[in-house]
Amino acid sequence: MTQPIQPRLTQVFHFVRHSYADGVAELVYAFDHGEELIERVRFPAPPALTPERKHAFDAALKLLHLIAGISYYKAGVPPKLEVADGPLDDATADLLEALYLHGLAEFAYRNGLDLRGRIAFPRSGEPSGKVEAPVLHLPKRTLVPIGGGKDSLVAAEAIKQMGADAAAVWVGNSPLIAACAERTGLPTLNIQRELAPGLFELNRLGAWNGHIPVTAVNSAILAVAAVLYGYDSIAFANERSASAATLEYEGQQVNHQWSKGFTFERLLSDWLHTHVAADLDYCSLLRPYSELAITRAFSKLAPYFGVFSSCNRNFKILGPKPADRWCGQCPKCHFVFLALAPFLPKPRLLAIFGRNVLDDESQAAGFDALLEYHDHKPFECVGEGAEARAAMYALSQRPEWQEDALVARFRSEILPQLDASRLALEPWLQPAGEHRVPARLHAALAAIG
Ligand SMILES: CC(=O)N[C@H]1[C@@H](OP(=O)(O)OP(=O)(O)OC[C@H]2O[C@@H](n3ccc(=O)[nH]c3=O)[C@H](O)[C@@H]2O)O[C@H](CO)[C@@H](O)[C@@H]1O[C@H](C)C(=O)N[C@@H](C)C(=O)N[C@@H](CCC(=O)O)C(=O)O
Numbered sequence: 001m002t003q004p005i006q007p008r009l010t011q012v013f014h015f016v017r018h019s020y021a022d023g024v025a026e027l028v029y030a031f032d033h034g035e036e037l038i039e040r041v042r043f044p045a046p047p048a049l050t051p052e053r054k055h056a057f058d059a060a061l062k063l064l065h066l067i068a069g070i071s072y073y074k075a076g077v078p079p080k081l082e083v084a085d086g087p088l089d090d091a092t093a094d095l096l097e098a099l100y101l102h103g104l105a106e107f108a109y110r111n112g113l114d115l116r117g118r119i120a121f122p123r124s125g126e127p128s129g130k131v132e133a134p135v136l137h138l139p140k141r142t143l144v145p146i147g148g149g150k151d152s153l154v155a156a157e158a159i160k161q162m163g164a165d166a167a168a169v170w171v172g173n174s175p176l177i178a179a180c181a182e183r184t185g186l187p188t189l190n191i192q193r194e195l196a197p198g199l200f201e202l203n204r205l206g207a208w209n210g211h212i213p214v215t216a217v218n219s220a221i222l223a224v225a226a227v228l229y230g231y232d233s234i235a236f237a238n239e240r241s242a243s244a245a246t247l248e249y250e251g252q253q254v255n256h257q258w259s260k261g262f263t264f265e266r267l268l269s270d271w272l273h274t275h276v277a278a279d280l281d282y283c284s285l286l287r288p289y290s291e292l293a294i295t296r297a298f299s300k301l302a303p304y305f306g307v308f309s310s311c312n313r314n315f316k317i318l319g320p321k322p323a324d325r326w327c328g329q330c331p332k333c334h335f336v337f338l339a340l341a342p343f344l345p346k347p348r349l350l351a352i353f354g355r356n357v358l359d360d361e362s363q364a365a366g367f368d369a370l371l372e373y374h375d376h377k378p379f380e381c382v383g384e385g386a387e388a389r390a391a392m393y394a395l396s397q398r399p400e401w402q403e404d405a406l407v408a409r410f411r412s413e414i415l416p417q418l419d420a421s422r423l424a425l426e427p428w429l430q431p432a433g434e435h436r437v438p439a440r441l442h443a444a445l446a447a448i449g
């Protein structure tokens, strides 16, 4: 019998092989000479792959193998990476090294590790990355990923408003996401993802564990899906605030949401244009918008109020799910409550959450972190500190909120220490900054503002 492997003591992480047959992709990894770790991604009702798309499909699948490996690599972070397929061109290695370094920055920070200089994918020395991949004449339709929260529903409604041909797509088996996707009224596509069971065993044996950039994994899965089913665009719902770091540590920015940020969006969209198809666009429809602009847009989408949730406790793979859609205790519950409050009648908001989080003194520390008051922003998908302060300030000026415990505390204790000229809500509602939304979807972008 082979001895179980001690992940933290391993020397090499192997990208062993990947394959695809009958709608099932198998992604295989191993540490040293340990047992194979096999992740499976299941694409429902797969159409036959046309010969014109085969090359693009293989390239997208290979990237998925390399990106999804991050869940397993992090268990041991060994010094060497080996790719059985052979070394990578520079553009591919650059993309992966950026993803593994920055996408695991929170993981490294919280585990007291420094991954700088440690992550090197084997390189062939081939520059590539400049020449466009062939045009595949993909059908003009859009995959709209649904995450169960407000952001993707705002994006889905904007796409519907412009009358674009689109499907609501999600990865995994969350019934909550399924209910949101169905509520959009768009055709749906549900892709299943099974992590290698061996990962949970490695965790039990004391593997390194922590946050991974899951949006990158979902993005790579959807790139494969776009080629397989025929979609020319993938329109995520990643907001402008996602590019802002959670904290800075020894000169390195640590961003919980790195793979939701604009740097990753640019890297992946360029890579897809040069390695998969010149007419496959990857973008975020919400990139120019702050969280507050998005919550304002969402406040008009009442049909979703009874089905959506941004509370990530709903989306755990293992263990029990919370009894309520909103746990009311976590940073996401705190932030979404606060960010919706300026735009919804108070009774409506309390009905969504089933409680008044801002009138609960036991949640003070959580809100302080959101406001970056005596703490840094939480490691979660929440807006910028200045954005949270603007929302809290707006509530502190409104009679219906002023007396609630945490708003009253803000008025008396925190507000006197702030520069009042920087607390206006209005500037946060204006679109700003770069985006990668292709021209044919610009009408959807405009529908949000
Ligand atoms: C749902 C959640 O927040 N999970 C994070 C949590 O995981 P936990 O151990 O409490 O339970 P499970 O989710 O059931 O995971 C079990 C173990 O499986 C491994 N794992 C899971 C998914 C995956 O894609 N890769 C994995 O390796 C991992 O070892 C788990 O322990 O804590 C974990 C450790 O900090 C996080 O890794 C789990 O986060 C999930 C990957 C996840 O889906 N998180 C999203 C809700 C999330 O954080 N989204 C970010 C997007 C950031 C980005 O750049 O993409 C956001 O919304 O800001």
Ligand SMILES: Nc1ncnc2c1ncn2[C@@H]1O[C@H](COP(=O)(O)OP(=O)(O)OP(=O)(O)O)[C@@H](O)[C@H]1O
Pocket: 144, 145, 146, 147, 148, 149, 150, 151, 152, 153, 169, 170, 171, 172, 177, 215, 218, 235, 236, 237, 238, 260, 309, 310, 311, 336, 381
């Ligand atoms: N399981 C999933 N399958 C496909 N896409 C997903 C999944 N989970 C999240 N996403 C997508 O990743 C992006 C970021 O997710 P995020 O959780 O920020 O959005 P959300 O769930 O729509 O909104 P909220 O910020 O309220 O949680 C969104 O485009 C979302 O649709």
